[in-house]
Amino acid sequence: MRVLSSEVKKHVGQSVHIEGWLHKKRLLGGLTFINVRDRRGLVQVVIQDKAEVEKLRGLQVGTVLAATGTVKEEPRAPGGAELHDAKLTVLVPVTDEPPIEVDKPIQHKAENLDTLFEHRVLNLRNLQEQKIFKIRAAQLRYIREFLTDHEFVEIQTPKLLAEAAEGGAEVFKLDYFGQEATLAQSPQLYKQMLVGAFERVYEIAPAFRAEPSATTRHMSEVTMLDIEMGFVQNHDEVLDMVGDMTIHTLRQVYKEHADDLKSLNAPELVITDKVPKFTVAEIHKKYTAATGTDTTQEKDLIPDEERWICEYARKELGSELVFATDFPVEAMKFYHQINPEDPTTVLWGDLLFRGLEIATCPLRENHYDKLVEQMKKAGLDVDHPGYKHYLQAFKYGLPQHGGCGYGIDRLVEKTIGLNNVKEATLFPRDINRLSP
Numbered sequence: 001m002r003v004l005s006s007e008v009k010k011h012v013g014q015s016v017h018i019e020g021w022l023h024k025k026r027l028l029g030g031l032t033f034i035n036v037r038d039r040r041g042l043v044q045v046v047i048q049d050k051a052e053v054e055k056l057r058g059l060q061v062g063t064v065l066a067a068t069g070t071v072k073e074e075p076r077a078p079g080g081a082e083l084h085d086a087k088l089t090v091l092v093p094v095t096d097e098p099p100i101e102v103d104k105p106i107q108h109k110a111e112n113l114d115t116l117f118e119h120r121v122l123n124l125r126n127l128q129e130q131k132i133f134k135i136r137a138a139q140l141r142y143i144r145e146f147l148t149d150h151e152f153v154e155i156q157t158p159k160l161l162a163e164a165a166e167g168g169a170e171v172f173k174l175d176y177f178g179q180e181a182t183l184a185q186s187p188q189l190y191k192q193m194l195v196g197a198f199e200r201v202y203e204i205a206p207a208f209r210a211e212p213s214a215t216t217r218h219m220s221e222v223t224m225l226d227i228e229m230g231f232v233q234n235h236d237e238v239l240d241m242v243g244d245m246t247i248h249t250l251r252q253v254y255k256e257h258a259d260d261l262k263s264l265n266a267p268e269l270v271i272t273d274k275v276p277k278f279t280v281a282e283i284h285k286k287y288t289a290a291t292g293t294d295t296t297q298e299k300d301l302i303p304d305e306e307r308w309i310c311e312y313a314r315k316e317l318g319s320e321l322v323f324a325t326d327f328p329v330e331a332m333k334f335y336h337q338i339n340p341e342d343p344t345t346v347l348w349g350d351l352l353f354r355g356l357e358i359a360t361c362p363l364r365e366n367h368y369d370k371l372v373e374q375m376k377k378a379g380l381d382v383d384h385p386g387y388k389h390y391l392q393a394f395k396y397g398l399p400q401h402g403g404c405g406y407g408i409d410r411l412v413e414k415t416i417g418l419n420n421v422k423e424a425t426l427f428p429r430d431i432n433r434l435s436p
């Protein structure tokens with residue numbers, strides 16, 4: 001029966017059978033040492049028998065093999081134990097020398113990213129690199145647990161659409177059996193429609209953005225968390241739900257994956273029980289006063305403002321999370337609700353974390369006539385078949401609702417302290433890369 005690496009030490013003095021990949025091979029004092037990698041980590045195997053050593057001749061890292069041997073305690077070995085008197089069985093030989101060394105640190109410097117992604121299939125076998133994506137998986141699990149506990153229903157919506165959800169030119173178009181279709185920028189229309197059925201819904205899925213951007217914060221295919229919740233009393237209820245979910249997720253990952261985060265040099269987590277809120281106008285004013293750069297006429301936050309307000313909130317309020325709220329009406333999407341107390345602003349907030357926007361969280365316009373008016377004002381054809389069923393949901397009654405579009409890749413990037421959103425993505429897609 002196969003024993004996994006994390007269980008080997010429990011069998012000191014016993015013979016065990018392990019299976020995995022050859023991760024490292026070295027000679028020391030007449031003995032051959034190999035590390036065998038499985039899904040839990042590494043096992044060190046000591047080989048003295050010349051016939052067993054001969055089985056490794058010409059084989060490279062990545063060879064799939066089995067080893068049976070006696071477990072002996074060894075504090076210097078991975079896991080505190082190693083196998084002696086081992087018998088090897090080569091299951092899948094690898095004779096080609098790999099282009100990178102997976103047992104060495106993987107460089108994440110900007111000039112090395114092309115090499116990183118070109119050899120992604122191999123560098124994901126590096127144990128440190130794997131930690132990034134195990135942390136990512138854990139954060140998705142914590143998000144799902146939180147939303148399930150708050151009675152959200154997980155949904156799956158189409159990614160082939162008859163119309164772009166938010167209009168604009170930044171969509172991927174394709175021929176769909178003679179019709180023009182677009183790849184979904186978000187599940188925006190569908191999640192609002194489904195509020196009329198389930199009241200609270202969420203989806204974690206890819207979204208596609210044809211933005212000709214080659215920055216550290218943009219990709220052509222991203223993983224988004226989309227939330228929508230009905231019967232909300234006000235915008236703060238939406239912001240607090242998204243904020244509480246983020247706080248829960250970050251605290252859980254820093255608790256359950258503390259060692260992995262430390263080994264990846266992740267920053268210390270600084271958050272409070274509630275995410276502080278500043279209006280966009282307040283942030284412009286504070287930033288202008290502090291830096292001398294006048295942003296008071298900007299309709300959105302510039303990237304340096306996002307970094308500045310997060311640092312300000314961390315130092316002054318003990319929170320690396322902060323909401324920017326009340327965006328100017330000039331920046332609104334057709335489905336946003338205009339602030340009834342200040343018609344120059346819309347009820348929309350951005351969640352910022354460690355200097356980067358990770359979520360957009362608006363309250364929606366839920367009245368049919370007003371929504372149609374806003375769509376026309378935005379230049380959209382309300383008679384287009386792509387909007388037929390969306391508008392039908394409003395015509396037959398939707399409560400006041402709001403939600404968010406939340407960047408999972410950005411959350412992972414900032415949690416770990418990476419420098420580029422692509423580093424938090426298994427197989428990133430941007431204007432220059434369509435493989436692997």
